[in-house]
Amino acid sequence: MSSEKAVTGLVSASVSPIADAEPVLHVQDLRLALYTGQEEVFPVDGVSFTINPGETLCLVGESGSGKSLTALTIMRLIELEASVRYEGRVLFAERDVLTLSQSEMNSLRGSEVAMVPQEPMSALNPVVKIGRQLEQVGIYHAKDRTSRRQVRQEFHKRSRDALVAVGIRDVDRVLSSYPHQLSGGMQQRILIAMAVIAEPKLIIADEPTTALDVTTQAQILVLLAELQKRTGVGLLLITHDLAVAAQVADRVAVMYAGSIVEQAPVEEFFANPQHPYSVGLLNSVPSIEGGKNQDRLNAIPGSVPSLLALPRGCRFAPRCVLAVDKCQSERPDLRAIQSTQTHLAACWRPGEMP
Numbered sequence: 001m002s003s004e005k006a007v008t009g010l011v012s013a014s015v016s017p018i019a020d021a022e023p024v025l026h027v028q029d030l031r032l033a034l035y036t037g038q039e040e041v042f043p044v045d046g047v048s049f050t051i052n053p054g055e056t057l058c059l060v061g062e063s064g065s066g067k068s069l070t071a072l073t074i075m076r077l078i079e080l081e082a083s084v085r086y087e088g089r090v091l092f093a094e095r096d097v098l099t100l101s102q103s104e105m106n107s108l109r110g111s112e113v114a115m116v117p118q119e120p121m122s123a124l125n126p127v128v129k130i131g132r133q134l135e136q137v138g139i140y141h142a143k144d145r146t147s148r149r150q151v152r153q154e155f156h157k158r159s160r161d162a163l164v165a166v167g168i169r170d171v172d173r174v175l176s177s178y179p180h181q182l183s184g185g186m187q188q189r190i191l192i193a194m195a196v197i198a199e200p201k202l203i204i205a206d207e208p209t210t211a212l213d214v215t216t217q218a219q220i221l222v223l224l225a226e227l228q229k230r231t232g233v234g235l236l237l238i239t240h241d242l243a244v245a246a247q248v249a250d251r252v253a254v255m256y257a258g259s260i261v262e263q264a265p266v267e268e269f270f271a272n273p274q275h276p277y278s279v280g281l282l283n284s285v286p287s288i289e290g291g292k293n294q295d296r297l298n299a300i301p302g303s304v305p306s307l308l309a310l311p312r313g314c315r316f317a318p319r320c321v322l323a324v325d326k327c328q329s330e331r332p333d334l335r336a337i338q339s340t341q342t343h344l345a346a347c348w349r350p351g352e353m354p
């Protein structure tokens with residue numbers, strides 16, 4: 001299947017979110033505080049969003065903006081040491097993930113929420129063969145079923161199908177391999193297959209297709225869209241690729257220096273971006289003929305500020321061509337623009353960027 005075809009298929013396969021349903025994930029004022037030895041920094045600083053069943057929220061933003069740490073905090077995958085603290089709420093099926101015990105969290109992760117992390121190796125057990133790790137997903141899944149034997153057979157078939165669907169041809173070799181015997185791209189595919197097999201309520205995928213070729217990437221996005229259509233899984237997809245966001249997102253959230261600076265339904269976001277940073281990102285999308293080095297979004301002059309030296313006002317002000325005094329001194333909140341309820345921007349001069 002060509003990538004164009006796959007992506008076109010994806011558009012028709014995508015499912016509209018169930019508007020009135022309870023959100024599958026509700027993140028409220030999430031902060032992650034790290035004590036660096038000198039002072040406390042907040043790499044995730046007041047992040048709020050919801051994901052409805054069947055909905056895809058794409059979180060975009062430059063390298064270092066806090067996307068992965070947001071995902072890892074939601075999944076409670078950051079070790080809570082003396083130097084780390086959470087604030088806010090992460091409501092998943094009415095439970096606040098931030099208050100669950102480690103064992104409650106482990107069972108949630110095994111069955112109801114799946115994560116495809118940016119570093120796939122960190123999620124695979126290095127001393128257990130892939131086949132066995134896939135079976136463990138199946139065991140979780142079989143917990144509330146009556147016939148375990150039937151479940152096991154079904155599961156066996158489903159895991160093979162899932163591995164083929166993520167573009168793995170030599171399934172037997174992969175099943176009998178240890179993670180370190182496989183490439184990073186292969187490990188990523190396996191984690192995506194695991195997420196698909198588990199049929200969770202929520203998948204958090206951090207750059208899940210970055211290491212993969214375009215055809216496989218398109219194939220995987222179709223697979224996720226099909227899963228969504230079938231099971232209504234909510235998807236938080238972190239990507240630096242705005243073309244991917246345009247294809248799969250229902251809503252887009254743009255992150256900058258630890259906070260969301262704009263959030264909007266996908267068509268609205270691409271047609272009518274409000275925050276100067278979003279406009280900068282959209283202008284930095286690489287052209288199709290572009291060289292290899294264009295695959296990171298860093299065409300906006302300047303860089304993400306250090307967490308140890310954040311600007312007092314708007315964190316984007318030092319890089320913003322529209323910045324006025326107020327932008328330097330007062331930090332804008334994320335709020336609805338114009339008459340909409342769904343398009344939010346944290347900017348004193350929204351929509352003024354040409």
Ligand SMILES: Nc1ncnc2c1ncn2[C@@H]1O[C@H](COP(=O)(O)OP(=O)(O)OP(=O)(O)O)[C@@H](O)[C@H]1O
Binds near residue numbers: 064070
């Ligand atoms: N364990 C850590 N301790 C201290 N700071 C960290 C830690 N991990 C990440 N950071 C910092 O937190 C900020 C956010 O990092 P994060 O990995 O979430 O960015 P990102 O948006 O996922 O970037 P990328 O697109 O490169 O994956 C960065 O400034 C990073 O240097």
Ligand SMILES: [Mg+2]
Binds near residue numbers: 068
């Ligand atoms: Mg990251």
